[in-house]
Amino acid sequence: MPFDASEYGRHIPADVYDDAFAHLDPTEAVDRLAALAEGGPVCEFGIGTGRLALPLQERGLTVAGVEGSSEMAGQLHKKTGGDRIQVAIGDFASTRVPGEFSLVLLAFNTIFALPDQAAQVACFRNAAAHLRPGGRFVVEAWVPDPGAFRAGAALRPVRVAQDEVLLEAALLHPAEQRMTTTKVRLTGTGVDLLPANHRYAWPAELDLMAQLGGLVREHRWADWTGRPFADDSRDHVSVYRRPVSA
Numbered sequence: 175m176p177f178d179a180s181e182y183g184r185h186i187p188a189d190v191y192d193d194a195f196a197h198l199d200p201t202e203a204v205d206r207l208a209a210l211a212e213g214g215p216v217c218e219f220g221i222g223t224g225r226l227a228l229p230l231q232e233r234g235l236t237v238a239g240v241e242g243s244s245e246m247a248g249q250l251h252k253k254t255g256g257d258r259i260q261v262a263i264g265d266f267a268s269t270r271v272p273g274e275f276s277l278v279l280l281a282f283n284t285i286f287a288l289p290d291q292a293a294q295v296a297c298f299r300n301a302a303a304h305l306r307p308g309g310r311f312v313v314e315a316w317v318p319d320p321g322a323f324r325a326g327a328a329l330r331p332v333r334v335a336q337d338e339v340l341l342e343a344a345l346l347h348p349a350e351q352r353m354t355t356t357k358v359r360l361t362g363t364g365v366d367l368l369p370a371n372h373r374y375a376w377p378a379e380l381d382l383m384a385q386l387g388g389l390v391r392e393h394r395w396a397d398w399t400g401r402p403f404a405d406d407s408r409d410h411v412s413v414y415r416r417p418v419s420a
Contacts, residue, residue, distance in 0.1 A: 186368050188223050188249030194340060194359050194368060195225070197333055202398040203314070204229045207279060210310050210413065211235055214276025217304050219266035219297070220284035224250040224259070231255055238273070240266040267296040274306040281314040285380070286372040291351075294375060298387030298414075305416040311389055313412045314398075318374045320348055337362060351375065377403075377410055389414035 203226055207216070213235070221227050221239025223246050231237045238260040241247045247263060250256045262271050266280070267288055278301040288294045301311040322328055323346045333340040344355040350373070357368040375383075381391050393413040394403045403410055 186366075188243075188246050190359070190366050191246070191368070192223055192225075192249070194357065194366065197335070198225070200226055200229055203281065204233065206398045206400070206411070207277065207312065208233045208235065210312060211277040214306070214309070215273065216277045216279060217271050217275040218279040218281070219301070220280060220282070220287065221250065221259070221261060222246045222282075224253055224256055226279065226281055227259055228253060228255055231259065238262075238271045238275075240264060240269045240271060242266065265293075267293045267300055270300070271304065273304075274309070275304050276306060276309045278304050278309070278311045280312070283315050283372070285313055285315055286374050287370070289371075289373055291373070291375070291379075291383075294373070294380075295383045295386050298383045298389060301414075302387045302389055302416055307416055307418045309416050310392065311384070311414045311416075313380060313414070314409070315375075315377075315380070315412075316409050317407060318351075318376055319408065320346060332357065377412065380412060384414040389416055391415075 207226065207230060215236040215238070216230055218227050218237065218239040221241045227237045227239055227250070240262050242265060244263050247261045250259065250261065260271065262269050285294060285297065288297055305311065326346045328344045330342050331339070332342050339360040341358045342355055343358065344353050346353055353372040353374060355370050355372065359366040359368065377394065384391060391412060392415045395401060395411045396403045396407040397409060398411055
């Protein structure tokens with residue numbers, strides 16, 4: 175599958191996407207994001223079907239978003255309150271939403287959905303362009319672990335439950351810092367395939383992208399609870415801030 179968010183929405187029906195990730199509890203993320211937004215408006219890049227956007231709106235925040243898949247945005251707008259969320263359809267590395275925001279969000283490893291380093295740098299610059307002075311850009315991503323692959327391939331369980339098994343098959347392309355993946359969802363009613371590509375980047379590389387975009391790192395945590403980021407952390411939540419002009 176190409177690096178194309180519109181293709182992602184066509185390959186993975188939005189209702190299947192929601193079902194596959196329904197086990198993820200957004201509460202800790204929403205608590206942290208609401209605090210970081212400090213009551214101001216939020217723009218989510220890759221807003222999807224509203225897993226974070228809708229509960230943020232329920233907290234009284236104004237939420238807008240950018241989404242590459244019209245199918246995903248359509249699913250969001252069908253949900254209660256979703257029709258009040260403005261969504262621009264396009265590439266979140268370049269698409270603008272009108273206004274200034276106190277927080278821009280790029281969650282759930284979506285930074286890696288961009289095809290190369292240049293597009294990821296452009297995304298940081300686009301986030302900075304959306305922020306008011308002092309505003310924050312929050313990125314949630316996994317830490318690359320090439321050692322988890324054997325002969326360039328890996329198969330891992332993501333979720334094992336009585337009524338569902340979710341597996342991920344992946345091929346590693348280290349010369350391009352790229353992974354080709356397909357999640358395989360097995361249920362009593364059949365099999366669903368959720369393909370995706372990733373252009374992965376290490377946390378330090380993301381920090382440099384932020385600097386190129388005029389942002390300064392404020393925090394890095396191991397998860398949404400604010401647990402310290404450490405040598406063995408497999409994920410990170412990084413907060414970058416647009417400086418307040420003197």
